[in-house]
Amino acid sequence: MQTGLVHLHNFLRWVIIILLLVSIFKSYAAWKSGRSFTAGDKRLWLFTMISAHVTLLLGIAQLLVGRFGILTTRVPEGVSVMKDKFFRFFWVEHPVLMLIAIVLITIGRGQSKKAIPDTVKFKKAFLFFLIALIVIFLAVPWPFRVEIGRPLFPGM
Numbered sequence: 576m577q578t579g580l581v582h583l584h585n586f587l588r589w590v591i592i593i594l595l596l597v598s599i600f601k602s603y604a605a606w607k608s609g610r611s612f613t614a615g616d617k618r619l620w621l622f623t624m625i626s627a628h629v630t631l632l633l634g635i636a637q638l639l640v641g642r643f644g645i646l647t648t649r650v651p652e653g654v655s656v657m658k659d660k661f662f663r664f665f666w667v668e669h670p671v672l673m674l675i676a677i678v679l680i681t682i683g684r685g686q687s688k689k690a691i692p693d694t695v696k697f698k699k700a701f702l703f704f705l706i707a708l709i710v711i712f713l714a715v716p717w718p719f720r721v722e723i724g725r726p727l728f729p730g731m
């Protein structure tokens with residue numbers, strides 16, 4: 576069960592990245608061309624947000640009761656969370672940065688509901704999604720990251 580949840584959390588990273596990339600490219604093109612906002616744009620932004628929110632829920636579960644959860648892990652004697660690269664990353668940096676990214680995605684998606692010109696909608700959504708993607712890239716435990724690296728795909 577626990578392994579399955581981590582695998583799903585790992586896999587959803589790719590869903591978010593792909594949906595964000597598509598949202599970013601489409602918003603930019605629509606902003607520059609001045610085309611109208613469509614039901615397809617609305618659906619794409621909604622799915623991007625849902626994938627982020629599901630990952631958030633899985634992340635909270637990992638943070639609390641996962642392999643290295645705050646409630647299930649005893650910090651070794653003499654180790655300070657903020658001075659230890661591993662604990663600082665998984666208990667502080669990763670959750671906080673990802674939460675910021677998910678808030679940005681939610682605000683970006685929220686543009687679809689606003690009574691503002693479509694060009695402004697696309698421009699704002701483009702910026703929020705782009706910053707969210709950059710934050711996600713910074714906060715993912717990529718395999719090359721020393722001490723905190725995790726597999727690119729679940730179960731690798």
Ligand code: HEM
Nearest residue numbers: 585588630631634635637638641642643665670673674725
């Ligand atoms: C866009 C959002 C997020 C993405 C893309 C993401 C991505 C990842 C990835 C790729 C891993 C490595 C999984 C593995 O070991 O196979 C991971 C682990 C983890 N994530 Fe996230 N994460 C996100 C949000 C969050 C949030 C919001 C939290 C906490 C509130 C969180 C908590 C954790 C924890 C505790 C682990 C370590 C799990 C373990 O190895 O047992 N994540 N995350």
